[in-house]
Amino acid sequence: MRAASGIQRYGLRFVALGYLAALLMVPVTIVLFRTFEDGLGPPLEAIASPDGQHAFWLTLVCVGIAVPLNTIFGVTAALVLVRHEFRGKAILNTIVDLPFAISPVVIGLALLLVYGRNGWVGQDLIDAGIQVIFSTPGMVLATIFVSLPFVVRETMPVLQEIGDEQEQAASTLGASGWQTFWRITLPSIRWGVAYGIVLATARALGEYGAVSVVAGRISGQTETLPLFVENEFTNFNLAGAYAAAIVLALLALAVLLGMNLLKRKEREA
Amino acid sequence: MSPGGIAVEGVEKRFGAFEALKGVSVAVPNGSLTALLGPSGSGKSTLLRVIAGLEQPDAGRVLIAGQDATAVTPQKRGVGFVFQHYAAFKHMTVERNVAFGLKIRKKQKEEIAARVDRLLELVHLQGFAHRYPSELSGGQRQRMALARALAVEPEVLLLDEPFGALDATVRKELRTWLRRLHEDVHVTTIFVTHDQEEAMDVAQQIVVMNDGLIEQVGSPRDLYEQPANEFVMGFVGEVNRLGDDLVRPHDIEILLEPDGNAREGQIERVAHLGFEVRVELVLDDGRRLAVQTTRQDAEERELESGQIVYLRPDGARRFVGP
Numbered sequence: 001m002r003a004a005s006g007i008q009r010y011g012l013r014f015v016a017l018g019y020l021a022a023l024l025m026v027p028v029t030i031v032l033f034r035t036f037e038d039g040l041g042p043p044l045e046a047i048a049s050p051d052g053q054h055a056f057w058l059t060l061v062c063v064g065i066a067v068p069l070n071t072i073f074g075v076t077a078a079l080v081l082v083r084h085e086f087r088g089k090a091i092l093n094t095i096v097d098l099p100f101a102i103s104p105v106v107i108g109l110a111l112l113l114v115y116g117r118n119g120w121v122g123q124d125l126i127d128a129g130i131q132v133i134f135s136t137p138g139m140v141l142a143t144i145f146v147s148l149p150f151v152v153r154e155t156m157p158v159l160q161e162i163g164d165e166q167e168q169a170a171s172t173l174g175a176s177g178w179q180t181f182w183r184i185t186l187p188s189i190r191w192g193v194a195y196g197i198v199l200a201t202a203r204a205l206g207e208y209g210a211v212s213v214v215a216g217r218i219s220g221q222t223e224t225l226p227l228f229v230e231n232e233f234t235n236f237n238l239a240g241a242y243a244a245a246i247v248l249a250l251l252a253l254a255v256l257l258g259m260n261l262l263k264r265k266e267r268e269a
Numbered sequence: 270m271s272p273g274g275i276a277v278e279g280v281e282k283r284f285g286a287f288e289a290l291k292g293v294s295v296a297v298p299n300g301s302l303t304a305l306l307g308p309s310g311s312g313k314s315t316l317l318r319v320i321a322g323l324e325q326p327d328a329g330r331v332l333i334a335g336q337d338a339t340a341v342t343p344q345k346r347g348v349g350f351v352f353q354h355y356a357a358f359k360h361m362t363v364e365r366n367v368a369f370g371l372k373i374r375k376k377q378k379e380e381i382a383a384r385v386d387r388l389l390e391l392v393h394l395q396g397f398a399h400r401y402p403s404e405l406s407g408g409q410r411q412r413m414a415l416a417r418a419l420a421v422e423p424e425v426l427l428l429d430e431p432f433g434a435l436d437a438t439v440r441k442e443l444r445t446w447l448r449r450l451h452e453d454v455h456v457t458t459i460f461v462t463h464d465q466e467e468a469m470d471v472a473q474q475i476v477v478m479n480d481g482l483i484e485q486v487g488s489p490r491d492l493y494e495q496p497a498n499e500f501v502m503g504f505v506g507e508v509n510r511l512g513d514d515l516v517r518p519h520d521i522e523i524l525l526e527p528d529g530n531a532r533e534g535q536i537e538r539v540a541h542l543g544f545e546v547r548v549e550l551v552l553d554d555g556r557r558l559a560v561q562t563t564r565q566d567a568e569e570r571e572l573e574s575g576q577i578v579y580l581r582p583d584g585a586r587r588f589v590g591p
Binding site (some may be wrong): 162166168169170171172173174175176179183184186188200 | 301321322323342343344345347349350352354356357358359360370373374380417418420
């Protein structure tokens with residue numbers, strides 16, 4: 001019986017680790033290897049190229065706008081969904097998950113239909129001097145769309161768990177709604193929110209499909225890092241593609257490390 | 270009504286199809302210690318939350334110190350509220366928990382520190398200022414919550430089953446302590462409990478609630494000796510039923526010989542509970558009842574199970590049905 005369970009245990013570990021190795025670790029290692037195959041020169045050059053740098057900054061702009069907005073919206077939506085009862089709550093709850101369910105390409109197309117030249121409000125915006133599609137605003141919108149659910153989904157269970165007694169206690173002690181939020185609610189849910197932010201950032205960093213549709217992919221103008229990787233790759237500039245991929249992977253890794261640190265802190269708290 | 274007290278007038282509250290309060294009126298005198306006593310679902314906690322402003326009544330009004338407070342938010346109502354599960358601010362130390370209301374009121378730092386020190390002394394938590402709630406026992410957390418509520422010098426202190434989540438020993442200790450605290454602080458205090466012994470032990474006035482209505486208001490002694498109806502009589506102490514009569518276990522005399530209309534019964538069990546002895550009997554009609562007597566009495570008359578005895582109620586009550 002014990003021997004059997006031992007075999008079972010090692011079997012399980014073998015399957016889990018083998019799966020991770022074959023599907024995740026081996027490809028990433030090969031990318032790493034290929035990048036530095038010809039020394040540090042070619043990858044650094046590719047990254048330092050104007051297009052490469054632009055892609056890097058554009059990615060940070062998209063993430064830097066999308067994630068804070070989604071954080072504010074996410075905490076607000078979570079509060080509304082957990083603390084309030086209203087008609088249509090179930091619908092709102094479902095809508096929040098849409099970006100998970102819909103393919104990013106479809107999200108991109110949907111944005112085209114609304115903001116494109118022939119779209120619903122596209123021409124009006126262009127007349128007003130605002131170009132959304134094939135420009136940064138569209139890419140930011142696409143990034144917001146795909147990274148929207150994370151903060152909501154990570155915050156809601158924490159809000160449910162802490163209940164509203166602490167908030168009621170704060171109100172009987174004279175705190176206004178705003179004071180209660182900043183002094184009681186937010187500190188209590190901070191790890192959930194932080195976790196949501198980390199996941200949203202990781203998703204926003206790596207988004208390809210939706211951004212690709214609305215970007216028009218003009219090198220040096222509407223290219224984020226994932227698009228840059230693809231572009232370099234299709235132009236047979238493999239060193240550049242791999243180098244940008246590494247940068248992206250490092251950013252993602254930093255975010256994931258951040259997440260693990262937060263998790264540890266949460267356990268201690 | 271006395272100037273600082275609380276008056277509740279015709280308060281109704283429903284949650285969906287459930288009527289929690291069906292028109293409740295009660296006056297709580299200034300500086301008193303009052304218990305809201307009733308079984309779960311009787312509306313006692315809802316009434317307390319309506320007084321605090323944490324629930325809005327569907328009808329009726331609440332007066333605090335003579336002022337209509339019905340539309341006043343809990344934030345401005347000047348009540349201290351203590352929750353059954355403490356509602357401790359988990360991310361703050363004991364000191365910061367207690368100081369919370371004072372900081373909101375933007376008091377001077379020195380004043381806050383002095384007041385927090387005094388309050389921690391009052392609730393015997395002097396050495397715990399820098400601990401977090403998770404490092405305290407249940408009883409300590411509840412005392413911290415009390416200090417926090419008292420810090421803002423509320424006109425009214427409301428406690429919702431404050432000892433309900435604590436074990437029996439701590440509960441007894443804390444209720445003695447609450448009574449003493451009230452003698453010191455003298456703030457009008459209302460606490461909710463489903464434990465009649467707790468209500469009798471601590472409160473000066475008890476409001477008995479059942480099914481969204483008030484059954485009786487009175488001192489512990491009034492309720493026990495002059496219960497207004499069968500519900501109150503049954504709720505504030507043990508009751509035996511003899512025909513239409515209700516009688517307390519200590520108001521039944523056990524006779525060894527038949528006498529007039531004394532009922533015959535057989536002793537089923539004699540339980541020694543320390544000073545008192547509880548005799549459980551079966552009557553000739555199969556009904557069971559319990560009689561309380563002293564240990565001395567039980568020993569002198571050698572009461573034992575199987576014995577046939579005769580029972581004479583003394584001080585039975587009969588409530589005419591509605």
